[in-house]
Amino acid sequence: HSEYVACLTDPSQIGCHALSRKANTHKGSFGDVAIIGGTRGMAGAGVLAARAALFGGAGRIFLVQPDVELKLDMLHPEIMCRDAAQFEFNQQVVVIGPGLGQDQLAIDLLRAAIQHPYPVVIDADALNLLATKPGLAAQLKTRTAATLLTPHPLEAARLLAFSTEQVQQNRAMAAKELAQRFGSHIILKGAGSLLCDPQDRHYRINSSGNPGLASGGTGDVLAGLCGALLAQGMEVGEAAALACWAHGAAADALVAAGSGPIGLHASELLPVIRSLLNRR
Numbered sequence: 001h002s003e004y005v006a007c008l009t010d011p012s013q014i015g016c017h018a019l020s021r022k023a024n025t026h027k028g029s030f031g032d033v034a035i036i037g038g039t040r041g042m043a044g045a046g047v048l049a050a051r052a053a054l055f056g057g058a059g060r061i062f063l064v065q066p067d068v069e070l071k072l073d074m075l076h077p078e079i080m081c082r083d084a085a086q087f088e089f090n091q092q093v094v095v096i097g098p099g100l101g102q103d104q105l106a107i108d109l110l111r112a113a114i115q116h117p118y119p120v121v122i123d124a125d126a127l128n129l130l131a132t133k134p135g136l137a138a139q140l141k142t143r144t145a146a147t148l149l150t151p152h153p154l155e156a157a158r159l160l161a162f163s164t165e166q167v168q169q170n171r172a173m174a175a176k177e178l179a180q181r182f183g184s185h186i187i188l189k190g191a192g193s194l195l196c197d198p199q200d201r202h203y204r205i206n207s208s209g210n211p212g213l214a215s216g217g218t219g220d221v222l223a224g225l226c227g228a229l230l231a232q233g234m235e236v237g238e239a240a241a242l243a244c245w246a247h248g249a250a251a252d253a254l255v256a257a258g259s260g261p262i263g264l265h266a267s268e269l270l271p272v273i274r275s276l277l278n279r280r
């Protein structure tokens, strides 16, 4: 693969300034994010994604649960917890997958998300469903609003019917294949996350991050952050790039401060990501 590769090194390259706020704004100016996931036994995945959307600057955040495990996030009551059975899609950016489960309700919710005419981020269990439901994958290609898939290597392997080794041996090929097959923007996660755009042959490699991120929940934070940046009006490729950079840079800052890599955990990333997004 001889195509252009850009390393993301600092936010000035990837448009943190796009988040600057004018004085005469209100919560409606920064968009709504609906996180669909966090079912029984996996509530934390939904909560982490919702909190990431909060710290990432979305105007309003809904945590839409297939099985209402939580009525309230006691630490962050700003997050509105809703029952998926009664949830109305309107103009939210949707993040679907973290702790979603894979039962019939999950399938129905994923179908509704794919039909939603606003940006959608698809992660975790929603990707696993996509890998086994060719009909849903076909519908994905008909979407006109932005679609971002955020697989880790095993999820990517399932989507492509490859082995994880095949994905890891040629990550660029795997990311491009995913972008083309699913007509979507891709973040292929892992050390040096790869960003791929379905419209062109370029891909980018994220340069921030460290093994402190190798702990449960960090992927959920990335997905929620992507949702928040999309809700604030960023273009999907830019949102993906900024989210990856800030997520990794937060982990790097925590390691530099002595809080990792050992024992670094997803929740700690949130206030650091917020500081990075506010840096000018």
Ligand code: APR
Binding pocket: 123, 124, 125, 152, 189, 190, 191, 192, 193, 208, 209, 210, 211, 212, 213, 214, 215, 216, 217, 218, 219, 220, 222, 247
């Ligand atoms: N260096 C840099 N970044 C890393 C490293 C590393 N060594 N290890 C992990 N990361 C980053 C990835 O790039 C990604 O952004 O941490 C994040 C991990 O995301 P996931 O693999 O999705 O992990 P997470 O979601 O927290 O937990 C896994 O969720 O996707 C489901 O089925 C999966 O149940 C499992 C759980």
Ligand code: MG
Binding pocket: 124, 152, 219, 220
């Ligand atoms: Mg994950």
